[in-house]
Amino acid sequence: MTSTTNTHCTDDASLSFETKAIHAGYDRQANADAISVPIYASAAFDLENAQRGDALAGGAISGFEYSRVANPTVDALERRIAALENGIGAVAVSSGMAAVSYALMCAGEGGGRIVAPVNLYGASVDALGDFLPQFGIHGDFVENINDLAAVEAAIGPDTKAIYTESVVNPSTAVADIEGLAELAHRHGIPLIVDNTVPTPYLLRPIDFGADIVVHSTTKGITGHGNAIGGVIVDAGRFDWTNGRFPQFTRDDLVISDQKAGEWNSFASRFGNQAFIKRVRTKYLRTFGAVQSPFNAYLQLIGLETLAVRERQEVGSALAIAKHLQGLAHVTRVNYASLEGQSTYDLARKYLPEGVGTILSFTVEGDADDVRRILDGTRVFSYVPNIGDSRSLIVDPTHVTHREVPQRYYDAAGVSDNLIRLSIGLENTDDLIADLDQAIQGAY
Incomplete structure (x- = not known):
């Protein structure tokens, strides 16, 4: 029997961090009143009828079709971390490096340059210095990310973002997020911050002007070394229609209705959610670094503590x-x-x-x-x-x-x-x- 006497306002922004870490992003009544988020171990979901299936596939209504794109357990994790980071939305992926790669590729898509420090995590240095250049996305490395003059000197007409870690591994050097955000926005580019080391409990980069935040949720967020995962969080404030990012303003078939002759770009369709929707629709759906519902459950349990x-x-x-x-x-x-x-x-x-x-x-x-x-x-x-x-x-x-x-x-x-x-x-x-x-x- 479903209870109707006890409702939970789990997405109240006024709640404390500790409370949101346990309750945010989850509706018990929509999940048989389960107090913990259930593990939805299902590859696909019933579309129910032809009309609803068409609406789901076209994005006219929200729901779940196939776990490569969205899954209810993973969705709860995404909503909870977005709430903790003060973002408008998040996409969970199968590893921290998938989160880093998807975020950088989505910003630099079509070719461009990313300004970053040399003291990044080793795999991130390899990605920007050796691997992503094979896809037309190049890293311009500076020795000190807090040397704003050096960072500005590295910005050119094809620069697509500044990328840094909030706290560097292993030196623990701290990035000047406000200074970097102001500089980035003055040049019409976003600031992307890897916030893995401090976790959102110790630091929320969006509060200081960051546009995109990434995590290896494998680390402090899960906290027990038993699950691999990553997440991308969107602040929802950056203008992706400023001319540097044509991938957001050109018509895209996957979010349009060609039968009805209705064409949309990610910017026209999703507004301030254009970035995070493109990550889900193009990168997660196409490259397929999908977060397992089992791992998402373990990460949700870790978040509680x-x-x-x-x-x-x-x-x-x-x-x-x-x-x-x-x-x-x-x-x-x-x-x-x-x-x-x-x-x-x-x-x-x-x-x-x-x-x-x-x-x-x-x-x-x-x-x-x-x-x-x-x-x-x-x-x-x-x-x-x-x-x-x-x-x-x-x-x-x-x-x-x-x-x-x-x-x-x-x-x-x-x-x-x-x-x-x-x-x-x-x-x-x-x-x-x-x-x-x-x-x-x-x-």
Whole structure:
């Protein structure tokens, strides 16, 4: 029997972050009153009748046809993350790199250039520096994304976007999002921000002017290292009809009704949702990096505890960073929340609750000393992931940043004697003791 006495306003923008992380984007009454989002393990959905099927296929009404385009479990995840990032819509995909690739390709479609820093995640550097150029989309790399003069000098008539990470992995340097957004908009291009490291709990780039936000939801959003995923969130404010982006203003068959002679572009059909609708209709539907409903469910469960996890993990990360500063054989600690770090003022402005759960440090010696430390840990796991409930340790130049050209190492803050940590939910004292014994044993 369906209850009609208890309704839930789950998309109320006035609700706190913690409340939205548990309730936003989900209608219990439309899902048999299930308190948790059900897993809709169905490839396709009943169109019911010919008239409704035609309307669904043509986009005249909303609904579900085929899980390659939309699925109710995935839809709840998309709505929830869009609410948490203060966006107008989102598309969930099968990995963080799918999110990065789709966002950059959708902006640069038809050929163009993306201005980006050299200290991106290794796979993103490879995408912009080597792979996407094969599709006519080229990266123009700058050494310091906060050098606004250098960024502006890299912008040309065929530049399609500025792309940066809000908090860099592994140096934790913080991007000046407001400065970059103002610069981008002055030149008629969007700012695309990878917000994976801080998660929307610690930072919401759209609030500071970003136009598109991407995440690897594999990381802090899921929080337990058990599901791969990514998401693209649209702020809904950028003018894609300004002349630089013809893909949004030309007529497109897939969203038109050729039988009736009605033709639409993504801009004319969807207005301020043109970008996110094109990502779904052209990129997700065509390239098919589809988010599994099972993985979406695990990510929804992870989101429910995001705030409490981040609070504990960030507290532990700061304590460990401070401890490492005074430790023998440690030559430098990178954690932007520490006084004296190069982007400390930006960290205070954009991330007053902390820059995230990762930090890195350099040690005396070379790669052999690093290997002894890695092999000597007992609580930390040697795993190329971040944002897990388990604490992780890795040597970036040999694992996560193998694709970064060596000429970018200094600017990216990576070297053979660098170690990156991702702090989980273990006891802080246990983690410190583990690092102490591993470092002491290595020397």
